Amino acid sequence: MPTIDLDSDLTVFEYPYHVRYSEVGHRGLMTAPALINAFQDCSTFQSEALGVGMAWLRNEQRAWVLTHWQIVVDRYPSLCEEIAVGTFANSFKGFTAKRNFYIKDNAGKYIARAQSSWAFIDLSTGRPTRPTPAHIDPYGSHDPLELPAEDRRVKLPDVLxxxxxxxxxxxxxxxxxxxxxxxxxxxxxxxxxxxxxxxxxxxxxxxxxxxxxxxxxxxxxxxxxxxxxxxxxxxxxxxxxxxx
Amino acid sequence: MPTIDLDSDLTVFEYPYHVRYSEVGHRGLMTAPALINAFQDCSTFQSEALGVGMAWLRNEQRAWVLTHWQIVVDRYPSLCEEIAVGTFANSFKGFTAKRNFYIKDNAGKYIARAQSSWAFIDLSTGRPTRPTPAHIDPYGSHDPLELPAEDRRVKLPDVLxxxxxxxxxxxxxxxxxxxxxxxxxxxxxxxxxxxxxxxxxxxxxxxxxxxxxxxxxxxxxxxxxxxxxxxxxxxxxxxxxxxx
Missing domain, CATH: 3.10.129.10 (Hotdog Thioesterase)
Known part of the structure; x- marks a missing residue:
């Protein structure tokens, strides 16, 4: 994971990033799938840095599973652009969690923001289960980023x-x-x-x-x-x- | 591109790297396509750093096109592993070029090496064309890495x-x-x-x-x-x- 200072506050986890050729589409701008990967990679790095990473969670027979994305992109960064990708948890309730992600440009301005919902799963049963303090306390929690109000459920059109x-x-x-x-x-x-x-x-x-x-x-x-x-x-x- | 010292020798171009979640397969090891992307991204960063990047080359109506890969992987790095991805040119001959790539672990040991061949293309005709010194001098050239001897052409089996x-x-x-x-x-x-x-x-x-x-x-x-x-x-x- 990115070099991190274990004494610093890792509950807001940010990693510096330069947009790579393999992440841009044919116009030279980062693609939406690359942006989603950058978000997910960031939360994976945070979990490893906090000592609640993938191997540890697998030993516990547990996994966090994504249930909902809301992503707003003001601008897709370009090839070689210097950005920072960040994430922090907002809340834990029952077997669910909410987590924000963002991309900032090199002036520190948000250019993409996301809200996500997750469920904690018992891998032996495949069913949701309540995380213990050991699973969630390391993440802390922070006030959510502002995003446009939307219904939780994505509506289907009448004609498909x-x-x-x-x-x-x-x-x-x-x-x-x-x-x-x-x-x-x-x-x-x-x-x-x-x-x-x-x-x-x-x-x-x-x-x-x-x-x-x-x-x-x-x-x-x-x-x-x-x-x-x-x-x-x-x-x-x-x-x-x-x-x- | 990665922060670079323009006074340093960029003809061997290396960028530090932490293997991301989106780059590993279901065993937690970097995938072969992710490794190839890392190589290609590295040469793209080098070209940008040397002032002969994509936009400049497009203005010239020119492009380097990959014609051959030989890649040898001793070990695929794992999630979060700290590696360095590097590249340098070996030779320029007529309208062709040869270029090495490598991945080193954090002890500086090679864990993957590659040789590649490229052709310089005139985008207005789609045909190979000879690069000028302005196109190739910035890259310099270095002795090639050792790789197992192979024929240039990949042989097809009799039965497909x-x-x-x-x-x-x-x-x-x-x-x-x-x-x-x-x-x-x-x-x-x-x-x-x-x-x-x-x-x-x-x-x-x-x-x-x-x-x-x-x-x-x-x-x-x-x-x-x-x-x-x-x-x-x-x-x-x-x-x-x-x-x-």
């Missing part, structure tokens, strides 16, 4: 157009043996009629797809928002993605 | 088994409007019967696939080496990938 099924290949799977959350956004972006750098992304994660699953996408619109349902063969959503 | 065609979607395209070189290796890895962390990767890049192309993959074996041909509809290769 079916698209080609997607088979879950190995490259989409992460350390949890699930399709990585960033991939659902990538799938939704691929369905749009033209390349877009969305300024608002919302995702409801309902159930994780695994290797060999087939995902049935459909797409519709509500006003200027494109909504993509990524369903299983029975029509139950793995995830619903809204892009604007 | 056809696999499902791949349609080139937007997410595979890079700033050159071509399928990014890393994606051909990703496609080849997906065709292997099980997840592998190859210790030897060789690729002949013959012709760049573009948005909307269909790639026809086939796979065979020579000894313990898997060879994947990624062809167009007429059977001419976009790329040939060998994994061992």
């Amino acid at each position: 157009e079916q698209r080609e099924p997607i088979i879950v290949r190995r490259g989409l799977i992460d350390t949890n043996e699930h399709v990585n959350n960033c991939q659902y956004v990538q799938m939704a972006l691929e369905l749009l009629p033209r390349e877009t750098a969305p300024t608002s992304i919302r995702v409801d994660y309902r159930r994780a797809a695994v290797l060999g699953d087939t995902i049935y996408p459909s797409i519709g619109e509500i006003g200027h928002r494109a909504v993509v349902a990524l369903n299983d063969s029975a029509g139950a959503p793995f995830a619903v993605v809204e892009l604007a | 088994e056809q696999r499902e065609p791949i349609i080139v979607r937007r997410g595979l395209i890079d700033t050159n409007e071509h399928v990014n070189n890393c994606q051909y290796v990703q496609m080849a890895l997906e065709l292997l019967p099980r997840e592998t962390a190859p210790t030897s990767i060789r690729v002949d890049y013959r012709r760049a696939a573009v948005l909307g192309d269909t790639i026809y993959p086939s796979i065979g074996e020579i000894g313990h080496r898997a060879v994947v041909a990624l062809n167009d509809s007429a059977g001419a290769p976009f790329a040939v990938v060998e994994l061992a």
